[in-house]
Amino acid sequence: MAAEAKLSHTAAMILQAVNAGYVYGFSVMEMTGLPSGTVYPAMRRLERDGLIRSQWEQQSIADAEQRPPRKYYKLTRAGKLTLEASRRRYPLLGKLIPSEEVEAL
Amino acid sequence: MTLRPAAVFHAADLALLRCASLLVPARQRGEWWREWRSELWHVRQACTPAHGILWTAEQEVMLFCLGAFQDALCLRAQLGRKPIPHATTMGSAAQCVLFLAGLIAISYGVALLLPGVSLVRHFQRYRDAPNLTLIQDARYHGDSTPTISREQYQSWKRRRQDLFDDFAFYRVTRESIADAGHTMAPGTIAVASPNLFAVLGLPIRFATSGTDARGSMSHLILSDATWKKEFGKDPHIAGRVLQLGSNPVVVGGVAPEGSWRLPGKVDGWLLVPDDKGNGDGQGFVVAHLKSSSERAWGQNWRMTAPNQDGVMADYSCVSLAERTRGPRDLFLFAVFLACLALPATTSLPLGEYRVSSQKLLWSKRLRRWGFLGCKIALLLPIVYFVSLDLAYLHTPLNLSTSENLQIAFAFPLCLFGLRWVLRDQRQRCPVCLRRLTHPARVGEPSRNFLAWSGTELICVAGHGLLHIPEIETSWFGTQRWLYLDPSWDVLFADPGLASASYF
Numbered sequence: 001m002a003a004e005a006k007l008s009h010t011a012a013m014i015l016q017a018v019n020a021g022y023v024y025g026f027s028v029m030e031m032t033g034l035p036s037g038t039v040y041p042a043m044r045r046l047e048r049d050g051l052i053r054s055q056w057e058q059q060s061i062a063d064a065e066q067r068p069p070r071k072y073y074k075l076t077r078a079g080k081l082t083l084e085a086s087r088r089r090y091p092l093l094g095k096l097i098p099s100e101e102v103e104a105l
Numbered sequence: 106m107t108l109r110p111a112a113v114f115h116a117a118d119l120a121l122l123r124c125a126s127l128l129v130p131a132r133q134r135g136e137w138w139r140e141w142r143s144e145l146w147h148v149r150q151a152c153t154p155a156h157g158i159l160w161t162a163e164q165e166v167m168l169f170c171l172g173a174f175q176d177a178l179c180l181r182a183q184l185g186r187k188p189i190p191h192a193t194t195m196g197s198a199a200q201c202v203l204f205l206a207g208l209i210a211i212s213y214g215v216a217l218l219l220p221g222v223s224l225v226r227h228f229q230r231y232r233d234a235p236n237l238t239l240i241q242d243a244r245y246h247g248d249s250t251p252t253i254s255r256e257q258y259q260s261w262k263r264r265r266q267d268l269f270d271d272f273a274f275y276r277v278t279r280e281s282i283a284d285a286g287h288t289m290a291p292g293t294i295a296v297a298s299p300n301l302f303a304v305l306g307l308p309i310r311f312a313t314s315g316t317d318a319r320g321s322m323s324h325l326i327l328s329d330a331t332w333k334k335e336f337g338k339d340p341h342i343a344g345r346v347l348q349l350g351s352n353p354v355v356v357g358g359v360a361p362e363g364s365w366r367l368p369g370k371v372d373g374w375l376l377v378p379d380d381k382g383n384g385d386g387q388g389f390v391v392a393h394l395k396s397s398s399e400r401a402w403g404q405n406w407r408m409t410a411p412n413q414d415g416v417m418a419d420y421s422c423v424s425l426a427e428r429t430r431g432p433r434d435l436f437l438f439a440v441f442l443a444c445l446a447l448p449a450t451t452s453l454p455l456g457e458y459r460v461s462s463q464k465l466l467w468s469k470r471l472r473r474w475g476f477l478g479c480k481i482a483l484l485l486p487i488v489y490f491v492s493l494d495l496a497y498l499h500t501p502l503n504l505s506t507s508e509n510l511q512i513a514f515a516f517p518l519c520l521f522g523l524r525w526v527l528r529d530q531r532q533r534c535p536v537c538l539r540r541l542t543h544p545a546r547v548g549e550p551s552r553n554f555l556a557w558s559g560t561e562l563i564c565v566a567g568h569g570l571l572h573i574p575e576i577e578t579s580w581f582g583t584q585r586w587l588y589l590d591p592s593w594d595v596l597f598a599d600p601g602l603a604s605a606s607y608f
Contacts, residue, residue, distance in 0.1 A: 026144045026151070026169075035168070037175020040140075044180070067150075068143040 010034065012086035014042050015075065016097045018052055019083055023072040031097060043073060051079035110158050114166070118145055121170040128177035130184055137180075141173050196540025198476050201529070205483035212490035221497030221507065224363040225432050231366075232306020234426045236394040238269075239367065243407055243419035248368050251276060251387035256413040258298075258390050259379065268408070269392040273297065273304040276388030277369040282335070283348035289335050292372035294325075294349065296388075299376040302326065302360075304393050309358035311343040324357030325349060326374040332359045349375060366425070367391065391425070435508055436489050439515035443523060446516075451524045454583060455531055465535065473535050480526045488518045532571070534564035535586060541571050550576055557581045567593050 007015065013032045022031045029039045046052045052073045062069035075083065087093050122145060126138040148169045153162040216222040231237055242252035258274040275297035282289045295301075302309055309326055325347060327336070336342050345356045354375060365371055368389055404424045412418045447453070455477075492515035496507045532541050541562035548558030559575040573584040 024144070024147065025140065026147050029169075030151070035175070036144075036172025037179065038172075040172075040176045041179040041183070045183075068146050070143050070147065071140045 007082060007086050009090055010038065011042055011046060012083070012090055012093055013097065014039060015046065015051060015079060015083045015086065016093050018073050019075050019080070020097050022097075023074065024070050025073075028073075046079070047073070050076055051082055052076060111153070114158075114163050115145075115149065118149075118166055118170045121167075122173050125170070125173035125177045128174065129180055133180070137176070141170075141176075145169065196533075196542070198533075198538035202476075202479060202483065205480065205487065208487045209483060209490070212487055212494060215494045216490045219494060219497055221499075222493045225493065225497060225507070231425055233393065233396075235424060236396060237305065237425035238392050238394060238422040239425060240390045240392055240420050240422050243421045248423060251368075251389055253390045254387055254413065255385070258388070260413045261390070261392075261410070262379070266395075268394060270395045271300065271304050271393040273301040273391045274388055275301055275367075275369075275374070275391075276386050277371065278386070280350040282373070284336075284345070292331065293370060295369060295371045295374045297374050297376055299324075299378055301374065301376065301391070304391055307361060307364050310361065311340065312358035322346070322353055322355045323378075324376045325354040326357050326376065327359050328365065328372050329359060329362040331372045349373075392422075430508070432489075432493055432508075432511060435511050436492065436515055439492070439512050440485065440488075440519050442516050443519035446520055447523050447527075450520065451527055452583070453527065455527070469536055473538065476533075476538055477526070477530050480529070481523070484522045484526060485519075488515055488522055492518055531584060532562065534566065534568045536568040536588075537564065537566050539564060539566060547572070553578065 010032075013034070014028055017028045017031045020031070022028045025036070025040055025043060028034070028043070029036055032039070034042075043052065043054075047054055053076055054071050054073050056071050057069040059069055119142065122138065122141045126134050126141065129137045145166070148166055152165045153159060216226070239248060240253065241248060241250075245252050253274070255274060255276070258272060261269075262272050275295040277293055277295050279291050280294045281291045327342065332338065332342060342356050343358050346353050347356060348354075357376065360374065404426065406422050408420050408422055409417050410420055492511050495514045496511035529540075533539060534541060542565055543563050545561045545563075546559075547561045548556050550558050552558065553576055557572065557574055557578075559581075560573045562571040562573070564570075567589055569589045570587045571584060572581075572587065574581045577583070
């Protein structure tokens, strides 16, 4: 996928949310206000296009916290480049979802 | 044991997610189900209170679960759409060949099921058909009227002949046949001279020398249809004594299937010696031309010969070669006619391919011509079998009607089939042989002096563009192919289809 690929506003919001540290499907939904029927397929498409990648949490961590393991998402290098391009296209994106780079994940 | 309301809602939500997961294609179902279930736990944690029931929170969780159905439907739409692979495989050369092969199989299968087609396909030619002649009184038109008397036939046979070396006679009558007290429906019997089958050069099935031991009884040769219908394909039919009218006859054998091409639809042939007399009435005479004669007599000619009273009369002689043409001869004639008519229905050139800086690989060009030849080779059997199927669909039709029908069906089928082959070939990419797609109108006819106007088609694999002019001009008379070099590949969906080294 070329770095200059143009994203829809919804996809750009999801990408911005993931970049901002909202790395689970439900947290992206909460942050963006998008319904589940939109967020999960969009995240699948972004993953298919190589803009984000997903990974299942380790079972031991989930067991320690007595909850099911979660699938979390992270921007790829191409995703970051695309997000930069999308920010130029949608200048309000950064204000809608303030970026608080969460590098811990 | 009490059932907690929160557990009931959770179970209902899980059931909803499970139902939604059933809409997801099986290959991805496990992954989606796992993620939804995991997310549901977190949604419930985030939305619902630790104790008790909050309806608005349960509604929110429920909305999340219903969203899973939208996820699944969206996923199905994405997977089901796949526009690019469909477009790239649609109209491929292999698909076209398979389609034509399928048509051959269907038409051949139908031909096997139709008894009329089977009959004509197994037609046995007369041994020396070009030298066999049907002689008739020239005053009568058409060959269905018997015009020669038995006396006339016998007078010719007695005289010394320069032209013919053998004559056979038959006349058609209706008689009832009885077998061991069982009377069958009256049939059409050809009362014939004993040499009829020998003159025609037709073998007789089941003929045995033992039948001669029946003394003075005449021999009855059954038609294949009568043998099958009335005698149940009895292989020991030869030698059986039947009652024909009021006379006993012995079965001398069975005529080959579909062999009778002379006037009259016959159920059996009663071979009566000339000295016994075979009744009065007009009949037909078949004569065999002397093979020493160098002259080519043609299909239809006239002769003057004395009749039984010694008066000279005109007779028409029709070669049996014309009457005994098999379905292949008729088919080849129809193909010949179609080839003659083809240039009137479509242009024969396959377009211009000169706008290329480098030449196309010879293997690609060979493949293209091979594909054209393959399509024509597959078309011909389709036309042959379909025309036979249509012509012999209704078996009670007489042979000449069916033959006319065969030509009537074979000619347009072949003509439009060849037309389709050429038009299809012109609208295929010369490199990958796929059908060109996405037609777009270019230019305006009113500006034809400034630029070309017509239709532009594109190869989905990115090999080139086809420009078809709407109005033929001196500078743009026929369709042109414009090759695209590999630098255009980035524009096309499936780079694997575009061959970077086709030049």
